[in-house]
Amino acid sequence: MSLLELSHVSIGVRRGNETFTAVDDISFSINEGEILGLVGESGCGKSLTCLSIPGLLAPGIERLGGDICFKGRSLAALSPAELCRLRGKEISMIFQEPAASLNPLRRIGAQIAETLELHGMADKKKRRAETLDIMGNLGLSEPEKLFRAYPHELSGGMCQRVMIAIAAVCRPALLLADEPTTALDTAAQTQILELLQKINREFGAAILFVSHDLNLVNRVCGRALVMYAGKIVEAGNTEDIFSRPAHPYTQSLIGAIPRREQKGKPLANIPGRVPPIEEPRRGCPFAPRCTYAEERCAAAFPAAADLGGGRRVYCVRHIP
Numbered sequence: 001m002s003l004l005e006l007s008h009v010s011i012g013v014r015r016g017n018e019t020f021t022a023v024d025d026i027s028f029s030i031n032e033g034e035i036l037g038l039v040g041e042s043g044c045g046k047s048l049t050c051l052s053i054p055g056l057l058a059p060g061i062e063r064l065g066g067d068i069c070f071k072g073r074s075l076a077a078l079s080p081a082e083l084c085r086l087r088g089k090e091i092s093m094i095f096q097e098p099a100a101s102l103n104p105l106r107r108i109g110a111q112i113a114e115t116l117e118l119h120g121m122a123d124k125k126k127r128r129a130e131t132l133d134i135m136g137n138l139g140l141s142e143p144e145k146l147f148r149a150y151p152h153e154l155s156g157g158m159c160q161r162v163m164i165a166i167a168a169v170c171r172p173a174l175l176l177a178d179e180p181t182t183a184l185d186t187a188a189q190t191q192i193l194e195l196l197q198k199i200n201r202e203f204g205a206a207i208l209f210v211s212h213d214l215n216l217v218n219r220v221c222g223r224a225l226v227m228y229a230g231k232i233v234e235a236g237n238t239e240d241i242f243s244r245p246a247h248p249y250t251q252s253l254i255g256a257i258p259r260r261e262q263k264g265k266p267l268a269n270i271p272g273r274v275p276p277i278e279e280p281r282r283g284c285p286f287a288p289r290c291t292y293a294e295e296r297c298a299a300a301f302p303a304a305a306d307l308g309g310g311r312r313v314y315c316v317r318h319i320p
């Protein structure tokens with residue numbers, strides 16, 4: 001059984017009297033203990049997908065259809081209190097801007113311990129011990145000193161590691177990591193990736209790793225989903241996707257990764273832009289930017305083509 005299963009999920013954003021579809025009929029699952037990548041350019045719907053899982057969509061943004069099942073239970077069937085208990089304990093989330101997620105007025109230790117209190121650890125001494133334990137476990141140096149520090153005393157990378165400690169302290173079965181390294185330099189990025197891998201390995205947490213950087217996804221994820229304009233366009237083992245990308249969008253993303261020999265040269269960009277959600281659409285949303293586009297691409301979004309080994313691609317070129 002999958003840990004998490006999204007079936008035909010669509011998400012709408014209300015603007016005035018109109019609702020625009022930002023995530024359009026996506027289905028995927030996360031297995032226990034795996035790291036699944038979700039990759040795509042800015043505005044493709046990655047964050048909305050993440051936020052919809054623990055029911056954290058902002059007012060004016062709503063699930064239009066589909067179902068989300070966690071450990072075999074539909075999340076729609078849970079009461080608000082049950083959903084609240086699930087968040088943080090079974091499903092945690094970390095975001096791109098770690099400093100913005102921490103309370104600037106409270107010490108780091110108290111913020112980690114608070115999560116334990118929220119989830120029923122009443123004894124203050126126990127919370128302190130557990131907090132120091134997890135800091136040590138996650139390789140955060142000088143836990144005692146860090147316990148007393150305030151967020152402004154820490155680097156961005158350190159703040160993100162603290163956020164990960166907060167997310168991991170209740171040993172969740174699923175961690176949603178929405179661009180956790182985007183705001184960081186390369187060295188801090190590597191530390192975060194290693195920390196996520198450690199949590200995955202040692203705590204057995206499954207991770208949904210969201211990034212616009214296919215290289216990072218390739219480094220840590222066994223499987224990946226490629227998303228474009230609210231649609232999943234390709235899914236499969238990361239190695240296969242990376243070595244033999246099947247969708248023209250994935251090919252462009254890989255083509256846009258800077259390589260060592262290109263150092264100093266401008267980045268290869270994908271011409272065009274992700275269509276805004278207000279733009280009416282039919283067919284494949286990538287067609288206007290696709291060098292292989294043909295007439296039938298505009299008619300309807302293609303059905304999934306099964307390439308074997310769990311690989312699926314949504315492109316007419318793979319439909320006989």
Ligand SMILES: Nc1ncnc2c1ncn2[C@@H]1O[C@H](COP(=O)(O)OP(=O)(O)OP(=O)(O)O)[C@@H](O)[C@H]1O
Nearest residue numbers: 013022041042043044045046047048049058212277
């Ligand atoms: N709070 C919001 N209010 C209005 N529109 C929103 C809101 N959040 C997202 N959207 C719209 O929904 C679409 C998908 O946004 P989303 O944030 O999920 O993209 P993303 O893939 O996470 O992009 P990024 O890489 O920039 O984080 C975008 O067109 C965005 O403008």
Ligand SMILES: [Mg+2]
Nearest residue numbers: 046047048179
């Ligand atoms: Mg986002």
